[in-house]
Amino acid sequence: MALAYERISDDIRSQIDAGSLLPADRLPAETALAERYGVTRMTVRHALTSLVDGGYLYRRHGVGTFVADPARRRSLNRLRSFAEELREAGREVSTEMLASAVVPAAGEPAAELGLEQGEEVVFLARLRLVDGGPAAVQQSWVPRRLAPGLEDEPLLEGSLYRTLEARFGVVASYADQRILAVAADVALAEALAVEPGSPLLQTDRTARDHRDVAVEHARSWSRPEFELVTHLER
Amino acid sequence: MALAYERISDDIRSQIDAGSLLPADRLPAETALAERYGVTRMTVRHALTSLVDGGYLYRRHGVGTFVADPARRRSLNRLRSFAEELREAGREVSTEMLASAVVPAAGEPAAELGLEQGEEVVFLARLRLVDGGPAAVQQSWVPRRLAPGLEDEPLLEGSLYRTLEARFGVVASYADQRILAVAADVALAEALAVEPGSPLLQTDRTARDHRDVAVEHARSWSRPEFELVTHLER
DNA sequence: GAGTGGTCTAGACCACACG
DNA sequence: GTGTGGTCTAGACCACTCT
Numbered sequence: 001m002a003l004a005y006e007r008i009s010d011d012i013r014s015q016i017d018a019g020s021l022l023p024a025d026r027l028p029a030e031t032a033l034a035e036r037y038g039v040t041r042m043t044v045r046h047a048l049t050s051l052v053d054g055g056y057l058y059r060r061h062g063v064g065t066f067v068a069d070p071a072r073r074r075s076l077n078r079l080r081s082f083a084e085e086l087r088e089a090g091r092e093v094s095t096e097m098l099a100s101a102v103v104p105a106a107g108e109p110a111a112e113l114g115l116e117q118g119e120e121v122v123f124l125a126r127l128r129l130v131d132g133g134p135a136a137v138q139q140s141w142v143p144r145r146l147a148p149g150l151e152d153e154p155l156l157e158g159s160l161y162r163t164l165e166a167r168f169g170v171v172a173s174y175a176d177q178r179i180l181a182v183a184a185d186v187a188l189a190e191a192l193a194v195e196p197g198s199p200l201l202q203t204d205r206t207a208r209d210h211r212d213v214a215v216e217h218a219r220s221w222s223r224p225e226f227e228l229v230t231h232l233e234r
Numbered sequence: 235m236a237l238a239y240e241r242i243s244d245d246i247r248s249q250i251d252a253g254s255l256l257p258a259d260r261l262p263a264e265t266a267l268a269e270r271y272g273v274t275r276m277t278v279r280h281a282l283t284s285l286v287d288g289g290y291l292y293r294r295h296g297v298g299t300f301v302a303d304p305a306r307r308r309s310l311n312r313l314r315s316f317a318e319e320l321r322e323a324g325r326e327v328s329t330e331m332l333a334s335a336v337v338p339a340a341g342e343p344a345a346e347l348g349l350e351q352g353e354e355v356v357f358l359a360r361l362r363l364v365d366g367g368p369a370a371v372q373q374s375w376v377p378r379r380l381a382p383g384l385e386d387e388p389l390l391e392g393s394l395y396r397t398l399e400a401r402f403g404v405v406a407s408y409a410d411q412r413i414l415a416v417a418a419d420v421a422l423a424e425a426l427a428v429e430p431g432s433p434l435l436q437t438d439r440t441a442r443d444h445r446d447v448a449v450e451h452a453r454s455w456s457r458p459e460f461e462l463v464t465h466l467e468r
Numbered sequence: 469g470a471g472t473g474g475t476c477t478a479g480a481c482c483a484c485a486c487g
Numbered sequence: 488g489t490g491t492g493g494t495c496t497a498g499a500c501c502a503c504t505c506t
Contacts, residue, residue, distance in 0.1 A: 003474090003475070003476095004475080004476075005475075005476090029490075029491060029492080030491080030492065031490095031491090039476075039477085040476065040477050040478060040479085041478090041479095042276075042475095042476070042477075042478090043475080043476060043477080045492085045493090046475080046476090048492095053287075059491095059492065059493090060484090060485080060491085060492080061483070061484050061485075061491075061492050061493070062483070062484035062485035062486080062490080062491050062492065062493095063484085063485055063486080063490090063491060063492080064490090064491060064492080065491090065492075077311055077464065077465065077466055077467060078466060078467065079466035079467055173467070174465065174466060174467045175465070175466045176463065176464075176465055176466075177463065177464045177465070177466060178461050178462070178463055179413055179435065179461060179462040179463070179464065180435065180458060180461050180462075181415035181416070181433035181434055181435040181458050182415070182433055182458065183432065183433050197431065198417065199415035199416055199417050199433035199434070200415055200433070201413065201414065201415040205466075224414060224415050224416065227412050227413060227414050228412070228413040228414075228464075229410065229411065229412055229413070230311065230410075230411045230413065230462075230464050231311065231408065231409070231410050231411070232311055232312060232313035232314075232408060232409045232410075232411060232439075233311060233312065233313055233407070233408045237493090237494070237495095238494080238495075239494075239495090263471075263472060263473080264472080264473065265471095265472090273495075273496085274495065274496050274497060274498085275497090275498095276494095276495070276496075276497090277494080277495060277496080279473085279474090280494080280495090282473095293472095293473065293474095294472085294473080294503090294504080295472075295473050295474070295502070295503050295504075296471080296472050296473065296474095296502070296503030296504035296505080297471095297472060297473080297503080297504055297505080298471090298472060298473080299472090299473075
């Protein structure tokens, strides 16, 4: 049994995705939508509010409710895999697995994941190639008890998150990320085909599920042309 | 005349800020709050929802509404001035004005601000010092017609945003930001007391008001120990 | 079972934008 | 003035969690 407001927001979102509602189009008034869907205006407002929060719509008091520009809706501050993000931008992404092993937890990954020293962790190191050229080196640590056997699992579409979700029922729902500028050491320079000492963007990230349980810690270094984009409010 | 739900959310938020409501404390039930504030439960829910969205509270269906851990509170992805952000973290921030002038718009700032080439722009360059040491160089461009005289205005508490708001009624409500790693050139290296060629974090940011009008474009470079932190959802 | 938050109804009046 | 979204009332029943 579908909730009324979800039925409405799904319907409107699918119209936007299908292109029958275009950016800047004005939706019918809330009273009209209430009548159309056979609910009260409060229920329509609940549905519209969830779409506004998701960046699909915006409201102008006294004027109407409009379809948002997809550029504003975009990937900003969304937790997505490296591959997902770039493929959506139309780039070709491939992955070279550098390492895949079960190791004892230690140091920063252990601390960030909230594990005892020595607990088993699956460690993955990957080189990401975009349009055929090296783009980033990523190291990931996943508590082994959340995903036993991950070390032998091929990654679905190169995406760790997708694999965790489909194979182990582990869903990352948010992450906190630290961004630094660092100088490439010799190994990174070689992997990424840059000069040693040249600037790289380093991101350290801990992803958690909806219960705040840490499911992955990752560190990655990317070539300078792969900028990060964030959206700040208020 | 204050709105009822704002009066309620302000009251609860101030209790959290003052420490009379501590993290993990459970709030009274919504029905009890409705009675206490003399409003309906829907109005209480409106107030609580705004605090949940702001990261102050979280709800557990069937259990209650609780005060969130401040670490989870959305200090992340908030549009704040450099000074505000670091002062909140207990650091001493001061500013050395390097340049302040009216110049014709050109290049990237003109494009990002949506100005015609040659339109007047107020250009500010500042060196930010944290705990007495150089931390970042910031360049800002503000359309002069939004803030005529800004070039001669002392910045309130070193904050451009605060000054724009108080003196010119210009309120930045969100910004999109690009983050890159770059190598310090000679001038930046000297200003920030680092070796030429060493890695710096560069951020390019365009801030807009609630009507999507660009109010500031900024580029800044910061020493590597000033990391950026972001929060990613879903 | 008791208590909580989640959804929903059927109205009302207010604040705002625009012609 | 007209139409829009913003706020609010006074209820109701449902879904979830805990004991």
